[in-house]
Amino acid sequence: TTTYIPTQAPDGVAFPETTAEVQDIVRACAAHRVPVIAFGVGSSLEGHTNAPGGGISVDTSRMNRILAVNPQDLDCTVEPGVTREDLNRHLRDTGLFFPIDPGANASLGGMAATRASGTNAVRYGTMRENVLSLTAVMADGETVTTGKRAKKSSAGYDLTRLLVGSEGTLGIITSLTLKLQGIPQAISGGVCPFPSVEAACNAVIATIQMGIPVARIELVNALQMRAMKNYSKLDYPESPCLFVEFHGSDAGVAEQAETFGMIAEENGGGPFLWTSVAEERTKLWKARHDAYWSSLTLRPGAKGLSTDVCVPISRFAECVMETEADIAEMGLIAPIVGHAGDG
Ligand SMILES: Cc1cc2nc3c(=O)[nH]c(=O)nc-3n(C[C@H](O)[C@H](O)[C@H](O)COP(=O)(O)OP(=O)(O)OC[C@H]3O[C@@H](n4cnc5c(N)ncnc54)[C@H](O)[C@@H]3O)c2cc1C
Structure with a gap:
C-alpha cells in the first residue's frame, strides 16, 4: 500500500464477490472476534488498511460491477470495487462523468469510506455531496441501505453521511449510488x-x-x-x-x-x-x-x-x-x- 507506516499484515485475505459473501465473512469473524479490515485498492496514505491486531482483510476488487446507469437522472449504482477511472471509462459514451478525483485511481468504496475530495472538489464537492445512498454490511452481518435515489429527502436519520467517511469502522460498503455530472462542453x-x-x-x-x-x-x-x-x-x-x-x-x-x-x-x-x-x-x-x-x-x-x-x-x-x-x-x-x- 501507499503508506509510510510499516506493513502490519492481516492473517488472511478474503475476496468476496457478493453482498451475501461479505455478510458470511463478517458473521464468521464476529463469532470468533476477529478484526475485519475492508480493502479497496490500498491507496490511502495513513495506514488505514494496516492490520495491527491481525484479522481478515476484505478485498473488494472482485465486487467491480456497474449495476445501473440512469443518464436522464444523472446517477449510477456501482459495487465498491469499481475504480473511478473504470467508472468514467464506462460512462464516456453517455456524455456524463463522475467528478471526484483524489489523484489515485481509488475504488469508489474506498473513496466513500475516506470521504475523498481532490482537485475538482472546489467545483463539484467531495464524496459527502456525491453519494446519494449506499448499502453496507454492519458488524452483526445485517445489511443497511441508507436513502434512495431521490436527490432530496428529509425522512429519517442521514445515515449516508454517517457511513461516508467512516473508514471501514461502521460497516463494509457493498454498493453505492452516486451523482453524475454532464461532461462540460x-x-x-x-x-x-x-x-x-x-x-x-x-x-x-x-x-x-x-x-x-x-x-x-x-x-x-x-x-x-x-x-x-x-x-x-x-x-x-x-x-x-x-x-x-x-x-x-x-x-x-x-x-x-x-x-x-x-x-x-x-x-x-x-x-x-x-x-x-x-x-x-x-x-x-x-x-x-x-x-x-x-x-x-x-x-x-x-x-x-x-x-x-x-x-x-x-x-x-x-x-x-x-x-x-x-x-x-x-x-x-x-x-x-x-x-x-x-x-
Ligand atoms: C497520490 C495520492 C493523492 C491523493 N490525493 C488526495 C486528495 O487530494 N484528496 C483526498 O481526499 N484524498 C487523496 N488521496 C487519498 C485517497 O482519497 C484515498 O487513498 C482513496 O480514497 C482510498 O481509496 P482506496 O480504494 O485506495 O481505499 P483503501 O486505501 O483500500 O481503503 C481506505 C479506507 O477505506 C476503507 N474501505 C475501503 N473500501 C471500503 C468499503 N467497501 N467499505 C467500507 N470501508 C472501506 C478501508 O478499510 C480503509 O480504512 C490521495 C492518495 C494518493 C495515493
Whole structure:
C-alpha cells in the first residue's frame, strides 16, 4: 500500500464477490472476534488498511460491477470495487462523468469510506455531496441501505453521511449510488507562474472571493515545480505556480480564463498561458497527479511522509508562507502542493 507506516499484515485475505459473501465473512469473524479490515485498492496514505491486531482483510476488487446507469437522472449504482477511472471509462459514451478525483485511481468504496475530495472538489464537492445512498454490511452481518435515489429527502436519520467517511469502522460498503455530472462542453486550463507563494495565494483568494467558478485551482511551490519539471518533463519556470482549469461553454471558459489572467497580473503573476487542447491539459494534470511520485525524486532512496492542512480561504496565504518559513528553519526537503481553492 501507499503508506509510510510499516506493513502490519492481516492473517488472511478474503475476496468476496457478493453482498451475501461479505455478510458470511463478517458473521464468521464476529463469532470468533476477529478484526475485519475492508480493502479497496490500498491507496490511502495513513495506514488505514494496516492490520495491527491481525484479522481478515476484505478485498473488494472482485465486487467491480456497474449495476445501473440512469443518464436522464444523472446517477449510477456501482459495487465498491469499481475504480473511478473504470467508472468514467464506462460512462464516456453517455456524455456524463463522475467528478471526484483524489489523484489515485481509488475504488469508489474506498473513496466513500475516506470521504475523498481532490482537485475538482472546489467545483463539484467531495464524496459527502456525491453519494446519494449506499448499502453496507454492519458488524452483526445485517445489511443497511441508507436513502434512495431521490436527490432530496428529509425522512429519517442521514445515515449516508454517517457511513461516508467512516473508514471501514461502521460497516463494509457493498454498493453505492452516486451523482453524475454532464461532461462540460468546453474545458480550458493552464499554468500561471508567480514571483512568490504569497502572490499565488493572494490570486487564489481573489479568484474564489470573486466567485469565478474554477473547476480546479492548484498551488505548486517552487521546490515541487522543480520535482515536477524533472519527473514529468514540464516546460515551465521553477517558481510558484497555479494550475487552473475552467468548465463550461466555449465563451464561458474563455471569459473565466481572461478574468483569472487579470487577477494573476494584478498580483504580479503571469503570463497565464491557457489552452483548450485536450492533450496539453492531460499532460499538465498527469504531472499534477504524479506530484507525490515526483517529490520522491528530490531525495532518491527516501520515503515520502505526507500531511494535509485546510484553513479558511482568507488565511491561506499566511498558512503557506509560515509553513515555508518553518520548513526553511528546520532544513527539511518539503515540497508544497495543494487544492488551493478549498483552502
Ligand atoms: C497520490 C495520492 C493523492 C491523493 N490525493 C488526495 C486528495 O487530494 N484528496 C483526498 O481526499 N484524498 C487523496 N488521496 C487519498 C485517497 O482519497 C484515498 O487513498 C482513496 O480514497 C482510498 O481509496 P482506496 O480504494 O485506495 O481505499 P483503501 O486505501 O483500500 O481503503 C481506505 C479506507 O477505506 C476503507 N474501505 C475501503 N473500501 C471500503 C468499503 N467497501 N467499505 C467500507 N470501508 C472501506 C478501508 O478499510 C480503509 O480504512 C490521495 C492518495 C494518493 C495515493
